Amino acid sequence: MKKISIIASAAAMLFSSAASGQVLFKVEKQGSDKVSYVLGTHHFAPLSAVDSIPELPSIIRNADKVYGEIDMNSMGNPETIMAIQKQAMAPSDSTLSLLLTPAQIDSLTTTWTKYGNDENQLKIMISMLKPAVISTQLAASMAARVLPSLNPMEGIDATMQTRAREAGKQVEGLETMEYQLGIIYGQPISEQLESLMNTVADEENEGRKAIELANAYTSHDIQKLYDLIAEEEDNNPETLERILFHRNDNWVKILKAELPEKSLMVVVGAGHLPGERGILESLRKAGYTITPVN
Numbered sequence: 001m002k003k004i005s006i007i008a009s010a011a012a013m014l015f016s017s018a019a020s021g022q023v024l025f026k027v028e029k030q031g032s033d034k035v036s037y038v039l040g041t042h043h044f045a046p047l048s049a050v051d052s053i054p055e056l057p058s059i060i061r062n063a064d065k066v067y068g069e070i071d072m073n074s075m076g077n078p079e080t081i082m083a084i085q086k087q088a089m090a091p092s093d094s095t096l097s098l099l100l101t102p103a104q105i106d107s108l109t110t111t112w113t114k115y116g117n118d119e120n121q122l123k124i125m126i127s128m129l130k131p132a133v134i135s136t137q138l139a140a141s142m143a144a145r146v147l148p149s150l151n152p153m154e155g156i157d158a159t160m161q162t163r164a165r166e167a168g169k170q171v172e173g174l175e176t177m178e179y180q181l182g183i184i185y186g187q188p189i190s191e192q193l194e195s196l197m198n199t200v201a202d203e204e205n206e207g208r209k210a211i212e213l214a215n216a217y218t219s220h221d222i223q224k225l226y227d228l229i230a231e232e233e234d235n236n237p238e239t240l241e242r243i244l245f246h247r248n249d250n251w252v253k254i255l256k257a258e259l260p261e262k263s264l265m266v267v268v269g270a271g272h273l274p275g276e277r278g279i280l281e282s283l284r285k286a287g288y289t290i291t292p293v294n
Helices: 006-012 058-064 072-076 078-088 102-114 119-126 131-146 156-166 177-185 189-201 201-220 221-233 236-259 279-285
Strands: 024-028 037-041 067-068 170-173 264-269 289-292
Touching: 037 156, 037 279, 058 156, 067 236, 072 078, 072 156, 072 236, 078 177, 102 119, 102 189, 119 131, 119 289, 131 177, 131 189, 131 201, 156 170, 156 221, 156 264, 177 236, 189 201, 236 264, 236 279, 279 289
Parallel strands: 037 264, 067 170, 067 264
Antiparallel strands: 024 037, 024 289
């Protein structure tokens, strides 16, 4: 069965009336003077894609709290670093150096180095780490090649959290880094390996997808971005349930516990917004009015 590509998964990690051409939405409830906002992001898009929205600075200033998918500051905690290392390590009998044939290792190495990565680094990684770790770094390298204007030091999610902290706002995550690691690295090794080698075999198409996803986001077309992700799923609802829908349900529970008593700014992957089980429709069903801002 065809799996979601590593680039499309990174975008997720992203129907109904959540309109195309929008990435920022106002959330209100009758009888409350508190106004909240949901901003959809994309991990492989330039900061300029949202800095063109004039309302963002005032939204941050007026927010009581800012939520991201995770608290990006937690990534520097020793406990989180240890959790990443633990999750990233492959079982000793299931390393890529054991599972791949020499021909497969050659193909992986060719693709790996083509996108500016070090061959010796790969040799170490395939002897120790899970396929998804290599997939994640390869996806970032491929995106950097086909999207040369992308500055990895100016990620939208991290920048919004930095600006919120500079404005003296409380910043929290809707889920923990450990939970996200389980989504990324917790799948069976066989599935991770299949996804990685499918990417190696179809690298040109992966580059095209990265461009399409970035273009959809920079044009503020979150429905198009979602559709590009969903078409990769190819009748595998379990995957979308894992990377999107179940997480959406968890996040909406957290948000409803604080709305409408606080003005929140919610900054999450754009693919989490549209659809019947997207964040926007779930909030609308809970009695909130959702209004596109830009």
